[in-house]
Amino acid sequence: MKISKRVSKIAPSVTLEISAKAKALKKEGKDVVAFTAGKPDFNTPEYIIKEAVSALYDGKTKYTPTAGIPELKKAIVEKLKTDNGLLYGVENIVVSSGAKSSLYHAFCAILDEGDEVIIPAPYWITYVEQVALAGGKSIIVKTDKKSGYKLNIDDFERAITPKTRCVLINSPCNPTGVVYSKDELLEIAKVAEKHNIEIISDEVYEKLVFDGEKHVSIASLTPYAKEHTIVINGVSKTYSMTGWRIGYMACPTEVAKAVSAMQGHTTSNACSFAQYASAKAISSASDDLSKMVAEFDKRRKLLYERLNEIDGFKTVYPKGAFYVFVDVSAHFGKSFKGEKILGSVSFAERLLSFGVAVIPGLAFGDDNSVRLAYTVSCQDIQKGVDKIKAFIQSLE
Ligand SMILES: Cc1ncc(COP(=O)(O)O)c(C=O)c1O
Incomplete structure (x- = not known):
């Protein structure tokens, strides 16, 4: 069936594509840390x-x-x-x-x-x-x-x-x-x-x-x-x-x-x-929100500090929401297993094959960067950043 001009202009969601690939890899039993979810990882309060x-x-x-x-x-x-x-x-x-x-x-x-x-x-x-x-x-x-x-x-x-x-x-x-x-x-x-x-x-x-x-x-x-x-x-x-x-x-x-x-x-x-x-x-007054904010705050500091250990990564200290946006363009032009990194999408794709899912900045109008959501535990943040570090060190 023919799709209208207005709707066919909509670009497929890069966010959903990467998230779907990460899920598929996890299903195959691969160890993937996904910094992709734009949703709090807490239960709705009782x-x-x-x-x-x-x-x-x-x-x-x-x-x-x-x-x-x-x-x-x-x-x-x-x-x-x-x-x-x-x-x-x-x-x-x-x-x-x-x-x-x-x-x-x-x-x-x-x-x-x-x-x-x-x-x-x-x-x-x-x-x-x-x-x-x-x-x-x-x-x-x-x-x-x-x-x-x-x-x-x-x-x-x-x-x-x-x-x-x-x-x-x-x-x-x-x-x-x-x-x-x-x-x-x-x-x-x-x-x-x-x-x-x-x-x-x-x-x-x-x-x-x-x-x-x-x-x-x-x-x-x-x-x-x-x-x-x-x-x-x-x-x-x-x-x-x-x-x-x-x-x-x-x-x-x-x-x-x-x-x-x-x-x-x-x-x-x-x-x-x-x-x-x-x-x-x-x-209602409840302390669920302040507990969630405190946990996000802990993760925010950890993720920000750890990302700043990585060569060439540039970040602006985030003051709200649950994301860190990182300029990774210092690594564009390098290769991973013979494949060149040309922008945020190829960076995210190569990184995903290494076991970490991030959202390419192209999805947000900035092809030099990637977005990491700290909607994962501190343990996963540590593990994920360790992997990113190893990934960056492996680039040629
Ligand atoms: C900036 C921004 N606005 C709005 C929304 C949508 O929120 P809702 O779940 O209420 O549709 C999101 C969800 O990711 C968001 O990031």
Whole structure:
């Protein structure tokens, strides 16, 4: 059957390809350390699971309002007020089947054919594919290690054209782990206001910050930013609920109405009992999160320190999320078992054959680097880095 032009343009996911290869090798009995998973390796906390089970037994298994159950929307409103200093009403909240779904609906709601979206690179690849699916055009603004992978405000302003519709901000960032400060976000908000463009702020890693960093929502910084930002968040990363598929957006009422209408005809409501469980997750005080953050912090330091022992590796110290982004380009041009390493994909492929899976930076718009997720134990980090070291030493 013929595939539409719009969909056939979507690039196959490099992330999934490498992850699938790593899985296949493991299945064959090969010893592979996989630094590939973008999901916390912890169980969903017990109190959340219990809430879902109760909801199931209580018959909460039917369609719900498209934009989400009132209990969850109220919990989100309260959370945004307490955690982010953002005052919204329930009419500003749209619950979805994951932040990814909210992002797509956000792009669809505000982009017309050919509208431009400014995306700082390195970026999460999904943004680019979703913008294309929604008929928009991604304008990539490169950032570099020197600036700590943060969007340079002059580069941002220079990228704005009459077709610019919005800028995408992802802090803490996948893949770099970069966390923007309040002042940096304020500068971005001011430029957005000057040029009358919208902001989409992906805040799914907001709770995974280290070294006393504080996550700030750009929407909280100026009246313009509040009126012109679509805040995207969800429960996947914070509560280790990646499979439950609950995300949400907070946005101006007209956007919420438009997105609800779209969801009504695409996904209907998000999973009913997962919504009840998410309401419990968001509104409960529990130490599961702080324990998870402490464990990630330990792994982050270990992985960062160990990677820096390796010849030619260059990293920016990550302050959030659960990734380390490493520039490995010093080794391009060398060979592994007679095969030349030409870029991040061939680096990752050769490394995988040596027993370590990482995601090529090409998937994030930076072919000089690879991404390692510390969603594995400290023991695996030690073993994995030992192998990477041996791999690098074996290059000719
Ligand atoms: C930056 C970023 N945004 C959004 C998501 C999607 O989260 P969800 O599981 O809620 O769809 C991810 C997941 O990897 C992510 O890395």
